[in-house]
Amino acid sequence: MKNSRVLERAVSKSGKAGWLAVSAVAAAVAVSPQLARGCACGCGVFDVATEDMFPRDSGGMAYVMYSFSDQNHNWSETGPAPAAENPDKRIETQFTTYGGQYMFNANWGIQLEVPYDYRTFSTTSGAPGNPIVKLNWSTLGDVRLQGIYTGFSKDLETGLTFGLKLPTGSYSHNNAYDDIDRDSELGTGSTDILLGFFHHHKFGASGNWTWYAQALLDVPVLIQDQYRPGVELDAAAGIYYTGWRVARLMITPIEQIIASDRTSDTGAYASGGAYDGNGGDNSGYQRIMLSQGIEMHLHPYPISLYADVEVPVFQCFRGNQMAASQLFKAVLSYHF
Numbered sequence: 071m072k073n074s075r076v077l078e079r080a081v082s083k084s085g086k087a088g089w090l091a092v093s094a095v096a097a098a099v100a101v102s103p104q105l106a107r108g109c110a111c112g113c114g115v116f117d118v119a120t121e122d123m124f125p126r127d128s129g130g131m132a133y134v135m136y137s138f139s140d141q142n143h144n145w146s147e148t149g150p151a152p153a154a155e156n157p158d159k160r161i162e163t164q165f166t167t168y169g170g171q172y173m174f175n176a177n178w179g180i181q182l183e184v185p186y187d188y189r190t191f192s193t194t195s196g197a198p199g200n201p202i203v204k205l206n207w208s209t210l211g212d213v214r215l216q217g218i219y220t221g222f223s224k225d226l227e228t229g230l231t232f233g234l235k236l237p238t239g240s241y242s243h244n245n246a247y248d249d250i251d252r253d254s255e256l257g258t259g260s261t262d263i264l265l266g267f268f269h270h271h272k273f274g275a276s277g278n279w280t281w282y283a284q285a286l287l288d289v290p291v292l293i294q295d296q297y298r299p300g301v302e303l304d305a306a307a308g309i310y311y312t313g314w315r316v317a318r319l320m321i322t323p324i325e326q327i328i329a330s331d332r333t334s335d336t337g338a339y340a341s342g343g344a345y346d347g348n349g350g351d352n353s354g355y356q357r358i359m360l361s362q363g364i365e366m367h368l369h370p371y372p373i374s375l376y377a378d379v380e381v382p383v384f385q386c387f388r389g390n391q392m393a394a395s396q397l398f399k400a401v402l403s404y405h406f
Contacts, residue, residue, distance in 0.1 A: 133403035157194035177221035185211030231266035278313035352389030
């Protein structure tokens with residue numbers, strides 16, 4: 071997309087000199103090895119939550135969540151794709167989210183998440199000779215503020231979440247050659263509506279087994295600078311067992327399946343948009359992952375530690391995108 075921005079600047083010039091500049095830049099773009107970029111699912115890793123984060127009673131919880139994604143291979147449709155057809159080479163991201171949740175009573179609560187992310191991005195530069203460059207940057211991400219309603223039953227098993235994702239993250243970080251496209255930024259620049267649902271229920275004679283399901287819909291409604299992220303639906307279903315103890319340590323194994331569906335980004339600065347030299351569609355995906363996790367509580371202290379690894383078992387990417395072989399996550403929480 072960096073070449074398209076050069077075109078846009080050339081078009082803004084007036085008179086014969088401007089048209090000559092447009093022609094020259096267009097010819098350079100035509101012979102440039104740059105192809106349509108594709109960031110891929112995982113650039114904005116989103117998990118619907120962990121079971122420990124479901125409201126259980128009035129009171130609060132503070133937590134810090136760490137996720138890591140290494141997008142190091144190319145994927146198109148349902149299989150591997152040639153790396154030579156994508157100028158992006160590797161995207162490593164560390165997502166750190168500081169969050170808080172407070173239930174005012176058995177019916178109503180609020181949740182705030184403030185992310186701070188670090189990214190290493192290797193890509194084909196628009197500099198002379200088109201070298202591979204490695205770019206590193208960190209920034210505040212897009213803050214999420216949500217309300218929680220659990221008034222459907224006294225046991226708080228079922229609930230709804232609703233709120234906004236705010237455009238607090240930077241979407242304009244770049245170098246001299248505009249090597250970072252909008253879908254590779256740590257902020258989207260959009261304000262999104264968030265609508266979610268969760269349910270969990272104990273079963274079995276011992277009462278130690280619980281199953282749960284949850285989903286979150288993310289719909290961008292206000293955008294900036296001609297880029298609209300795709301609509302995303304994430305859902306998960308899982309099961310866990312709470313009957314294991316080692317002295318005061320409670321150990322809970324968790325198995326879950328996570329499904330995601332994201333539509334293509336749109337707008338002039340989306341990959342494949344009006345200013346993209348290739349014009350292809352390199353965003354949007356469907357993905358199913360299996361997650362193996364463990365949660366530990368040290369009784370009677372109100373502290374818990376959760377960790378999991380999420381492995382894709384099905385992926386369908388539009389265009390040629392960078393993909394990760396697995397995603398890692400850890401959550402440390404304190405209940406009060």
